[in-house]
Amino acid sequence: MSEVRHNWTKEEILEIYNKPLMELLYEAATIHRLHHDPNAVQVSTLLSIKTGGCSEDCGYCPQAARYHTDIDGNELMPVQQVKAQALRAKASGSSRVCMGASWRNVKDGPEFDEVLEMVRTINKLDMEVCCTLGMVTENQAKRLAEAGLYAYNHNLDSSEEYYKEVISTRGYQDRLDTIDNVRKTNVTVCSGGIIGMGESIEDRAGMLVALSTLSPQPESTPINALVAVEGTPLEDQQPVEIWDMVRMVATTRIVMPETQVRLSAGRTQMSQEGQAFCFFAGANSIFAGDKLLTTPNPDVNEDMKLFAKLGLNAMKPFTKKVQPKSVSAEESEYQPLGENPKWTRPEHKIARNEEAKQKAKEIRAAEKAE
Numbered sequence: 608m609s610e611v612r613h614n615w616t617k618e619e620i621l622e623i624y625n626k627p628l629m630e631l632l633y634e635a636a637t638i639h640r641l642h643h644d645p646n647a648v649q650v651s652t653l654l655s656i657k658t659g660g661c662s663e664d665c666g667y668c669p670q671a672a673r674y675h676t677d678i679d680g681n682e683l684m685p686v687q688q689v690k691a692q693a694l695r696a697k698a699s700g701s702s703r704v705c706m707g708a709s710w711r712n713v714k715d716g717p718e719f720d721e722v723l724e725m726v727r728t729i730n731k732l733d734m735e736v737c738c739t740l741g742m743v744t745e746n747q748a749k750r751l752a753e754a755g756l757y758a759y760n761h762n763l764d765s766s767e768e769y770y771k772e773v774i775s776t777r778g779y780q781d782r783l784d785t786i787d788n789v790r791k792t793n794v795t796v797c798s799g800g801i802i803g804m805g806e807s808i809e810d811r812a813g814m815l816v817a818l819s820t821l822s823p824q825p826e827s828t829p830i831n832a833l834v835a836v837e838g839t840p841l842e843d844q845q846p847v848e849i850w851d852m853v854r855m856v857a858t859t860r861i862v863m864p865e866t867q868v869r870l871s872a873g874r875t876q877m878s879q880e881g882q883a884f885c886f887f888a889g890a891n892s893i894f895a896g897d898k899l900l901t902t903p904n905p906d907v908n909e910d911m912k913l914f915a916k917l918g919l920n921a922m923k924p925f926t927k928k929v930q931p932k933s934v935s936a937e938e939s940e941y942q943p944l945g946e947n948p949k950w951t952r953p954e955h956k957i958a959r960n961e962e963a964k965q966k967a968k969e970i971r972a973a974e975k976a977e
């Protein structure tokens with residue numbers, strides 16, 4: 608087994624990223640085999656339990672209320688609907704459900720209580736439950752853990768330097784503090800980022816320094832390729848080349864040998880061959896997306912067809928860590944503290960975010976005038 612190092616430097620990571628591709632692939636695939644079953648890939652389903660209307664200004668995100676995009680916002684999804692979606696995801700091969708809410712941070716109150724009930728409900732279906740709800744305090748993380756949460760997702764998105772070029776309403780340190788709060792529980796950490804936002808290769812390496820020097824390293828790291836959405840500040844970004852994605856996956860695999868490296872957003876723009884390269888380079892988890900929300904009959908599953916072609920198996924749940932127990936709300940040890948903490952708002956100006964906001968205002972004014 609190769610050792611897990613927590614002292615990677617940016618220079619070392621850049622050297623790995625820039626290796627001749629065949630050498631990079633060989634090294635990554637070798638490390639992958641030492642730590643994982645190379646034929647097993649986890650399938651996760653993303654469920655947007657609360658969409659749109661978000662107060663943040665993340666330059667890549669169509670859910671930010673300040674930009675004008677095609678996203679229809681909705682209220683928190685009822686628990687029974689979440690359960691029905693989770694059952695369908697399970698039937699189509701998913702072992703994990705990731706519930707996302709477009710919140711800046713978690714606030715104690717009825718909506719968070721509902722989310723805790725969703726966690727208990729899905730855990731009882733014997734599926735891994737992941738949540739991505741924004742920043743969380745230690746007490747909130749403990750309440751999620753007690754409900755039976757398996758993983759908490761909180762992406763670093765990019766290097767600390769480039770983060771400031773994409774988001775002005777939240778601080779990088781708050782992201783790290785949230786990961787730290789999750790680490791005070793037995794919930795696993797899922798944290799990664801996005802490539803193709805205009806960042807340099809140094810920024811990609813910088814993000815991997817930030818992730819790999821966490822101790823322990825995240826159990827799961829999503830590598831997203833930006834999907835440029837009209838109306839967002841990053842709408843004009845060109846898609847990343849598949850080779851950038853392959854290099855990023857391979858480098859992540861080498862510096863974080865035990866982590867599940869997750870191919871996430873942007874996979875629909877990749878060819879089957881491109882995805883196969885990523886699996887060879889060490890990706891062992893995919894996001895099946897929330898198409899179950901919009902597709903009434905999900906039996907035609909392209910991912911399963913690709914798995915069959917490549918001889919891959921969908922990983923069983925709790926392969927990496929035992930299933931947590933769910934404590935009922937009545938027997939809970941952790942009481943809500945009424946928390947709605949004020950996390951940092953740097954509020955520096957990002958020209959393209961300001962432009963997209965201004966454009967959205969003009970479109971809305973024009974729509975109103977019609």
Ligand code: SF4
Pocket residue numbers: 661662663664665668669670671708709710711741
């Ligand atoms: S916090 Fe999440 S939902 Fe809100 S704008 Fe950023 S990425 Fe989108």
